[in-house]
């Protein structure tokens with residue numbers, strides 16, 4: 544029986560394919576086959592009102608200019624005992640795919656019977672960005688334009704442009720009301736790489752503990768980014784972190800597996816799963832600041848350092864070649880630190896970031 548506990552104005556069943564098979568010469572229709580994905584469309588989620596179980600929904604987040612709905616996939620796994628509600632979100636930047644694989648793996652593995660509390664998983668927040676192969680929310684207004692959704696939360700409901708309304712609808716009708724803690728999954732932007740890396744506001748001890756439980760390579764103590772999901776949650780007194788998992792437009796299985804393990808470890812720490820909290824042998828490197836090294840001139844950048852590497856002030860970081868392959872400039876570490884991001888796309892214009900140090 545389908546749940547009727549939502550503030551749902553209407554629900555639909557999305558028809559994903561209709562096949563009619565004809566036997567040919569006899570002209571006798573031998574079979575007709577209609578395939579429906581019975582995924583309920585919801586306008587608002589109230590996970591508290593659901594009985595224990597596992598549910599999949601399409602959240603109606605907005606409409607495109609051709610009138611087609613923008614559905615955001617949602618999975619709820621609710622255990623028989625009350626506990627924390629953990630919200631997991633991925634792909635608010637549409638080119639960042641590792642987090643989608645992390646959520647899908649967790650959803651596949653975890654059943655409600657193993658769980659105390661509720662997982663609310665949203666593996667694909669930015670639907671226009673996913674389709675358009677872009678970090679940004681793609682608007683058709685104004686001849687086409689791009690907005691960074693992760694600078695627009697909590698968004699708006701009845702004012703503002705398409706991206707702000709999309710963010711506001713997600714925030715008010717799907718995300719905020721269903722979270723006691725939140726982990727927003729990202730990667731570094733296209734053309735660069737992160738290790739397993741967490742942004743966390745260490746002024747809140749609960750958030751610091753969440754960051755450590757995820758077992759990343761590195762953590763940045765960070766007071767937040769206005770308009771981001773993480774900071775919007777923290778402002779709403781919901782502990783949250785941004786969890787960076789490698790690079791964009793790839794599925795990096797080793798990092799995905801580690802992120803799954805980290806989130807399960809956080810769930811153990813939160814009393815949502817049975818088990819013992821793992822304390823990794825190597826503590827993560829924790830810093831409070833970035834030193835970004837930018838290209839002064841365009842060309843082909845050769846990286847001379849790797850992710851997680853410890854560097855000293857004056858160490859060689861990168862060499863830039865000109866269009867004839869001739870060395871143009873050398874870039875050195877401006878201070879001691881750890882390499883938290885390197886470029887993976889060697890073609891760099893002036894002003895593009897080559898290396899990011901955490902210290």
Ligand SMILES: [Zn+2]
Pocket residue numbers: 635636639729730731
């Ligand atoms: Zn991102």
